[in-house]
Amino acid sequence: MILPKENARIRKVIEHFCNGNELQFSREIGISQPRINRLFTKDPRNGRYPVVTFNIVKSILERFKDVSSDWLVTGQGEMLRKQNEKEYEPSLYLPLLNYQHFYKNGNENDLVSGDYIISKLKSFGVEFLVENKKSIYGCKEVSVNTFIIYGRQYVLYTDQGILIKRLYAVEGEDEKLKCVGEYDETAFKIDKKLIKKLAIIIGKLEYY
Incomplete structure (x- = not known):
């Protein structure tokens, strides 16, 4: 199963902070488990994976302060922020989405x-x-x-x-x-x- 890059990064965050437990992750960021689960399953109606929405990105960055916003949104750099790296500012970014x-x-x-x-x-x-x-x-x-x-x-x-x-x-x-x-x-x-x-x-x- 080859996930879209942005969905795969969410999977990596779940594995790092919650040992791959999607239920725990959903509780941590305040988003329902079914909504998180759908990120990793193709929609049978169109054969595509759901996009990672702004709300999910924002919730992850607000809960897990060590996650780099640049990495989560663009894939650039490392997953974890460096000690002196600027924290996520939600007013500066739009999410990475299809079309x-x-x-x-x-x-x-x-x-x-x-x-x-x-x-x-x-x-x-x-x-x-x-x-x-x-x-x-x-x-x-x-x-x-x-x-x-x-x-x-x-x-x-x-x-x-x-x-x-x-x-x-x-x-x-x-x-x-x-x-x-x-x-x-x-x-x-x-x-x-x-x-x-x-x-x-x-x-x-x-x-x-």
């Missing part, structure tokens, strides 16, 4: 694509990542009371959860914003006071 695309500012002219991509995003102004379904958003926090670029996508943190919406002005109601979903035109108004935190989406990574 992924990163749209800077949602503009297809700025498309970066390929079978495998690693992007260091600080140069784009990205401060943190938000994962949602099969997309990862590179975000930068902004103030809801400052200038908002209408028509752009934002991540809204509210008491009801996280929303990813395009924002527009509401005529005659300066304290409200119109929210429109990414894949539909269903719109609603939200009071700015209900937004606990607001982040503009600088780029979007899609994987399949």
Whole structure:
């Protein structure tokens, strides 16, 4: 059984830290054992191994501090960090995934694509990542009371959860914003006071 390189590196981490015990590993990083098991089994529907998601990479690096982020993500260097090597910074990296695309500012002219991509995003102004379904958003926090670029996508943190919406002005109601979903035109108004935190989406990574 020849695993994809990124899946094989996960296997090596399990063997090193958990003596190959996938149940123990899943408990250590807080991800279900079936999800970990699937990384090492071909999907009968398409004959492919599942990709290693950002959430799995992030969980491993946060739990096992000695693992080198460069090695886990790119395969470069050694598995264990050197004593003076900089620790993992989740805001700097996107995961290594198959068939992924990163749209800077949602503009297809700025498309970066390929079978495998690693992007260091600080140069784009990205401060943190938000994962949602099969997309990862590179975000930068902004103030809801400052200038908002209408028509752009934002991540809204509210008491009801996280929303990813395009924002527009509401005529005659300066304290409200119109929210429109990414894949539909269903719109609603939200009071700015209900937004606990607001982040503009600088780029979007899609994987399949």
